[in-house]
Amino acid sequence: MKDVALRSGVSQSTVSFVLNGLEDMRISRETRQRVMKAVEELGYRPRGAGRPPKSTSAGVIGLMFDEIATSPFAAISIEGVQEAAWKANVIVEVVMTGGDPDYEAEVLKKWSGDNAIGVIYGSILTRELAAPDGLGRHRGVLLNCSDGASRYPSVVPAERRGGEVATHALIAQGHRRIAFISGEPWMQASDQRMEGYERALRAARIPVDPSLIVEGNFLPSGGRAATLKLMQEGRNPDAIFCANDLTAVGCYEALKELGEVPGKTVAVMGYDDQEIAQHLSPSLSTVLLPHREMGQWCVEQLLSGDTSPVQERMSCPLILRESHHIQGAGS
Structure with a gap:
């Protein structure tokens, strides 16, 4: 679409x-x-996701999120869950709890009374958490989060590998002074993407330069401020790896303020593949977060009947567009 x-x-x-x-x-x-x-x-074919099936004899899957409106990823996960459930003639009931444990308990009790096939418990931020006690009454699976006690199957993005692949793509273009703008340090996704960045540099025998790592906030404001900081005092990097696409929006803004041209004088890499990545000029090279596929995996796991607490880390594909390559640099 x-x-x-x-x-x-x-x-x-x-x-x-x-x-x-x-x-x-x-x-x-x-x-x-x-x-x-x-x-x-x-050759587009509409998915028909979200439409109730003609017969619901196969039952219901509950999908519980702590938040939905803070990013586009919950909606993408919901679509993935609905698509996979639709194929099995199953309805999906979605609730947003705000993380309220009492509300979670009541909804889980209700689904237990409905004899739900299973429950997908999702987090908008990738993190380790303590699953609610009421989930134990269900066949449960964790979406974009993991349980410290490893009681349930779970799926999260392979963030370290995503950061590594993105950095390798910049190195392959001949860039050596590669900066990284993080999210807030408490965010697991940001931390793991930076680990992947450092791992790729070391594999290429490029020293990790702490002066090229600047904290952002996963927002354009942080990307702009961090880029301005990176570009001062003659420390200009060849490339800037932004921990998410919104950070890259601010990075573009700062580079243009300084008379630089993203993708021509300084390469830029994002992460997430939000819709805006296609519309930036130049279009943003980035890494796809597989939220649709993660949602589908959760349904398949529930319907398979396999209750083993497998911990799945799903690959984050590289999406190469225009911004990661500087004309005349590398191969």
């Missing part, structure tokens, strides 16, 4: 409304035709 929106020059919401045949929306005939032309050219 993202590709259809990009090809037709409209938002993903517009594509969704056109494909769902909503005639009461004030979308022009020309826009509808443009969207459908892009659909045909790209």
Whole structure:
């Protein structure tokens, strides 16, 4: 759907409304035709996720998130869960608890009474946590988090490997002074991405330079401030690896303020593959967080009947666009 929106020059919401045949929306005939032309050219087939199946004899899976609205990733995970459940003729019930343990307990009790097939317990931030006691009444699986006691199957992104792959891509372009802008230090994802960055440098026999590592906050404001700091005092890096795509937005802004050209005078790498990565100029090379695939894995795990507490670390693919390569640098 993202590709259809990009090809037709409209938002993903517009594509969704056109494909769902909503005639009461004030979308022009020309826009509808443009969207459908892009659909045909790209061979796109709507997933039909979220529509209740004709028969729900197979039951219900509960999906519990602490937060949903703070990032796009919860929605992507929900789509992945719904797609996999739809294929098995299963309905998904989604709740957002805000991390309230009393509310979690009541919902888990309700799903127990409904004889739910299982429960997916998800966190918006990748972290280790103590799963609620009520989850023990269910066949449970953890999404984007892990249980310190290793009682449940869980799936998280392979963040260290993602950071390593991203840094290797910059090294392959001939960059040697590679900076890293982190998220806040308490964030597991940021910490592990930095570990991968350092691991890749050491593997290439490039010394880890502490002056090229600057703390950000996973927001454009932090990316801008960190980039300005990196570019002062003649410490200019060849490339800047940003711990997420929003940080890269601020990095681009700072570089342009300084008269630099992202992807030409300083290479930039992001992480997450948020939609904005495609629309930056130049388009942002980044690493995909596999939230859709993680959601699908959780459903498959529940339906398989395998209750062993496997700990899955899912690969984060590299998405190469334009920003990681400086003209005339490397191969």
